[in-house]
Amino acid sequence: MSTIDDIQNEIIEEFEFFDQWMDKYEYIIDLGKKLAPLNDQFKHDDNLIPGCQSRVWLHAEMENDQVKFTADSDAVITKGIIALLIRVLSNQTAEQISRSELYFIDRIGLKEHLSPTRSNGLVSMVIKIKAIADNLKRYH
């Protein structure tokens, strides 16, 4: 079972292959297109993440002590970014998610290459994921 940091390191390594930003985006778009679909019943306002220019829904479920995230967005780049977050944080315990430090965002240059609106969107996604984990930690 890979830890959150194992996966972060994997992603950092993958992004090292690209020297052009457009190639990184091509990869993010590809991840977005491949993200497992979110059931329509979960695309409700409670699952909407505020602060993003596009709409992003995030749904969390518990499965054997682990939190399972699924998500969708109407913008494919946003979807690719959330796919990365899900890859890092899904199928971990609430405790691990809550304690995690997401250094991969800076290391792959995502933060600096996303405009303030978009960057806020990314920040909002992380805040939402952590809030869900904190909440689950309290009740499980």
Next chain:
Amino acid sequence: MVLKLPKSIGLSQHSAHHYRGKVSLLNHQQNKESQDVSLKKQFDVEEVRKDFPILKRKVHGSPLVYLDSGASAQKPKSVIDTVSRYYSEQHANIHRGVHHLSQEATQAYEEAREVIRGYINAKHSHEVLFTKGTTDGINLVASSFGRKFINEGDEVIVSTLEHHSNIVPWQMICEEKGASLKVIPINQAGELNMEEFKSLLNDRTRLVSVTHVSNSLGTINPVEEMIELSHAKNVPVLLDGAQAVPHKHVDMQALDVDFYVFSGHKLFGPTGVGVLYGKEDLLNQMPPYQGGGDMIEKVTFEKTTYNSLPHKFEAGTPNIVGGIGLGAAVVYFDQFDEKQILDHEQDILAYATDQLSQIEGVKFIGTATEKASVVSFLLEGSHPFDVGTLLDQQGIAVRTGHHCTQPLMDFYGIPGTVRASFAIYNNRADVDALVAGVKRAANMLL
């Protein structure tokens, strides 16, 4: 067409060294009562580009292609120099100081007001109020005119095309007063339904507040006709000129408009400054908007009397450098023949429309017959945010989203558009870069 000279020229001549931003214009004009087109500088986009230092920079390793002037225009060197010179040599607080610097700064600020008055052909310079920008101007009118003239059961008319800044202030005052907001519908092309407008005008209408040019679609509204129809019913009209003034000359007396608002930063001037033109008679009847310094005549704890126009509406230390910078921006823009600017921008608009329409999946939002140089579009099957992000990576600055016109986006049933807005410094090469960029984005996204 003959443009009238700002009357301040005599005043300005001896103080030209205080306000060098307009020195070149003054030299042209000092011996003439009026200036005709032949004296205007020949418009050459490549020469114009040299006046805007920022256009030389790179973004993400590519030369900047700036197509977001509808959000904020870039600044010519003359404006940048005027701002810098003001702070280096002239700054002091205005209107009350007895010392020399204060008087120089006051003179420069008031000359800027006069330059703007001449440019928009207002009858009096005290009808030209400095504001923080378009939003501030509309809020001033909504708050002050609204407090005095809007009552329970009254109506204010806006249109589907409005920016949130020409919706929300009216909603606020309507809610407070028990009045209601009426909305002029549009057709699919993004043009106002004038028959509906006529039927909305009635005895309860207190004000018509519409945009001159739509920020999201570029539609140029038939404002002359709207003013005439409104005045026939004794209804005053406010025009939101934020997207009009950077493209064309507006004449307050010819339009006979009651209020006209615009922002300095979209007219190649500094941010945080704008203009509210209002007819003297109306402004005199309106209560002050904000209380404070400069707007008073005499203050006692029992009663305060207010200063005359324009100061009544300009409480506190204003954006002095903003006003002076805006004066320099107007002088810059006004040096060109208006028709040559319009022809150039219409050429860019037609070229962009034609080139983009050849890309599979591009769908235009807003296809009005009368349009300013704005292209709003969608790439079918993709979100505007994705297209904007990929254009940005190629150094191309466009705006994506709802452009602060959510009701308009709701009308089209879309989350937003990709908007390329062109200004005097954009050329066909910018359009070519945009088209190549959109093609590349389409290849990646679809």
